[in-house]
Amino acid sequence: MTRETQTQPIRSGGRPTLRESEIRLQRLLDVAQRHFLAAGYRETSLEGIAREAGIAKKTLYDRFGSKAGLFSAIVETLRRSWITQLGDIVLDARRPENVLEKVALHLLDVCTRPDMIALHRLLLTEAYRFPELISGYYNKAGGLRGMEPLSDYLRSAVADGALQLDDVALATEQFLHLVLGGVRARLLLGATRRRPGASERNRIAREAVRIFLAGCKVL
Numbered sequence: 001m002t003r004e005t006q007t008q009p010i011r012s013g014g015r016p017t018l019r020e021s022e023i024r025l026q027r028l029l030d031v032a033q034r035h036f037l038a039a040g041y042r043e044t045s046l047e048g049i050a051r052e053a054g055i056a057k058k059t060l061y062d063r064f065g066s067k068a069g070l071f072s073a074i075v076e077t078l079r080r081s082w083i084t085q086l087g088d089i090v091l092d093a094r095r096p097e098n099v100l101e102k103v104a105l106h107l108l109d110v111c112t113r114p115d116m117i118a119l120h121r122l123l124l125t126e127a128y129r130f131p132e133l134i135s136g137y138y139n140k141a142g143g144l145r146g147m148e149p150l151s152d153y154l155r156s157a158v159a160d161g162a163l164q165l166d167d168v169a170l171a172t173e174q175f176l177h178l179v180l181g182g183v184r185a186r187l188l189l190g191a192t193r194r195r196p197g198a199s200e201r202n203r204i205a206r207e208a209v210r211i212f213l214a215g216c217k218v219l
Contacts, residue, residue: 037119041122082146089103096163161218
């Protein structure tokens with residue numbers, strides 16, 4: 001997951017506090033994600049997840065409805081964390097090249113992590129057979145959910161006259177693929193197993209932003 005699970009002790013008796021409930025849910029989602037990434041969607045069993053998490057299988061069904069519901073909860077938790085992080089970045093009021101470079105570096109830092117590559121590979125492998133896995137992956141307009149802070153920033157930059165874009169949603173998607181396309185494809189295909197180091201990620205981010213701005217920056 002994108003954040004570490006808290007390890008402080010949880011009270012053994014009485015009704016759990018809101019914070020304790022959040023910690024227990026995060027632990028459950030961590031266990032479930034580990035099972036999904038290790039075995040794949042089809043081979044993962046709710047029985048195995050429930051057993052390792054120390055809860056009843058019925059509790060999983062009561063809370064998530066199905067295996068697809070549990071998987072969706074994992075993705076949604078990651079998405080909410082991602083949106084918060086991305087939102088903090090685009091609040092920066094500096095020039096577009098500085099903001100976009102920070103966004104690009106964040107994309108590379110997070111999305112080339114081994115766990116995120118494994119999750120992306122699982123979605124690519126299983127989505128055709130289990131389309132419910134990506135039911136909330138895209139918004140109604142067809143854009144990738146989770147990139148709204150960047151779209152909002154680009155829209156604001158256009159309104160301020162700093163950038164010239166005819167289609168912000170398309171520009172957002174193109175920026176994402178410009179930054180991640182090559183490096184993530186190589187990791188997904190196993191053409192390389194080495195995640196780019198910090199200096200290489202910085203170089204990729206700078207070059208992607210340079211190319212993107214060459215097509216939309218107001219001179």
